[in-house]
């Protein structure tokens with residue numbers, strides 16, 4: 148019997164719909180296994196800007212700090228994207244919460260579902276034995292470096308900085324993950340051009356001595372973008388910096404045919420945040436057609452984080468069961484599809 | 499009857515082998531169409547470091563400036579890649595020549611060959627109607643910003659800067675290319691995070707008014723990495739900054755099944771450089787097994803640049819003829835393959 152306080156940030160677009168399904172599933176887990184999950188809802192993103200003017204109200208930070216973990220839907224609204232002069236933007240909320248809560252390790256597993264093979268953009272033979280996880284650094288690099296536009300508006304600058312300590316803490320996570328997986332770690336960087344990448348390579352080379360059971364590979368990011376399609380099964384644990392991780396993990400997330408299935412965990416020393424990889428998908432918002440599985444599998448990662456592995460595996464089994472039995476949302480089968488809310492109920496019922 | 503001086507940089511790894519095939523083909527073009535192509539060989543990369551200590555000797559720059567165009571093989575040697583403390587690196591040569599000759603526009607077309615469809619990592623239905631070209635900014639951004647490592651070695655920094663003028667000149671090239679293609683331009687950026695991306699978006703929005711026949715789309719780079727696999731036919735002309743262009747163009751270059759086929763042109767106001775997208779592929783060096791087609795198609799782009807469109811099309815027809823008739827290198831058919839040098843002769847003979 149475990150008691151946990153969960154901060155819930157519904158967010159923008161399809162965020163609320165998918166998060167509600169995770170809550171259904173978490174409630175089913177709580178009921179069946181005798182746990183006690185309490186939810187506190189708070190605001191972030193475009194939703195928070197609309198209601199408070201601030202993409203990350205202080206109250207949200209407080210609630211998150213008091214909670215055992217955070218469940219989050221999605222962020223972003225196109226009305227801010229094409230306005231280069233917008234003063235506040237939804238994404239600032241997400242970046243700030245990552246920074247404030249020091250969620251430095253973003254973990255993104257890629258799972259191939261045999262029953263969805265026909266949806267994959269890749270040929271089936273390229274999907275065989277694909278089983279990888281990306282460890283993306285999440286609180287450093289060009290995302291958080293100094294940004295400025297010159298007074299005359301004639302030039303703009305972003306700065307990418309990494310310290311040894313920032314690299315080490317995420318590298319340890321990745322090495323440890325490799326140790327209990329296939330014992331291979333691939334560092335993705337651009338060491339032939341970037342000073343920060345050379346520091347990454349140096350630090351990882353240094354740490355490798357502590358993890359002699361792990362084979363370490365180094366790959367340039369341009370090559371990695373190719374290898375992810377040509378031969379994804381070569382990867383076990385990928386370690387990379389913030390911006391490269393953003394790009395490569397999105398690429399990896401569609402190998403199985405649907406971005407809607409991909410979960411993620413953002414961990415640090417204070418707390419952890421769980422969110423699907425997909426965005427706010429505004430065109431689908433409110434239509435009950437979004438795929439809730441990315442968010443439900445993020446909730447499963449949260450259960451793992453609580454140490455509730457049996458429960459987490461049950462949720463994953465429920466997800467596989469729906470996919471195998473063609474209980475799928477519109478993104479997966481545009482003709483015979485189930486609604487977001489129905490899928491949430493099916494998975495909760497199975498649990 | 500045209501007289502042209504061509505600077506040739508063989509470079510590293512498989513660079514010399516593939517470049518020699520382009521020269522065979524250019525010679526065949528010269529003979530058949532009555533042109534006069536003169537070659538001056540010069541050094542760059544690991545080869546130049548070995549021979550002169552300098553990845554880009556001054557003499558190479560002089561020869562390039564006196565020539566009408568530059569043909570280049572490949573750069574890079576693994577012995578420098580895993581040495582974060584190396585003082586000189588081969589890639590510095592390539593980066594410097596781009597900067598010194600102001601080759602700001604890197605043009606990378608992606609062509610799908612029906613006869614190679616079986617090699618593509620993508621399902622055939624994802625390849626239908628794919629016909630895109632990437633305009634990558636090549637002399638700015640994080641590649642050329644200030645780089646430093648702190649005195650205590652504890653942190654490293656790279657700086658990404660763009661000016662309005664840098665964005666405008668490549669954007670004009672991309673808009674003009676779109677006008678004579680399918681009239682669609684997609685700007686790939688990360689405007690929800692980067693200040694430089696917001697400047698890109700602002701400048702491109704401003705220029706769009708001058709190109710009212712072109713439809714402009716904006717896409718975040720993480721999404722672009724997915725869309726390139728999920729639905730590559732949506733792209734016509736892609737415009738992007740240096741680092742994103744490096745990653746996305748490599749990803750695009752394997753859609754057709756072989757990186758070895760992809761050519762590129764780097765253009766500016768002074769001269770132009772033509773090189774295959776592939777790297778130095780050291781494992782294959784000296785074995786006469788590398789695919790020379792990327793380099794030969796780069797020579798075809800050079801012919802176009804000289805205004806010799808009939809000749810360029812002839813070279814492309816020769817390439818398609820070899821592929822259709824299974825005259826292919828080992829990367830394409832590991833069992834029934836032809837050597838690099840044989841393929842060069844076949845294509846030259848056809849011309």
Ligand SMILES: CC(C)[C@H](C(=O)O)[C@@H](O)C(=O)O
Nearest residue numbers: 222223238241393690691720
């Ligand atoms: C929304 C955006 C700021 C964010 C990022 O780039 O980190 C998203 O793409 C992600 O990967 O979580």
Ligand SMILES: CC(C)[C@H](C(=O)O)[C@@H](O)C(=O)O
Nearest residue numbers: 339340369573574589592744
């Ligand atoms: C070799 C390297 C410096 C280069 C780059 O990153 O620009 C290469 O990858 C390319 O794309 O031409």
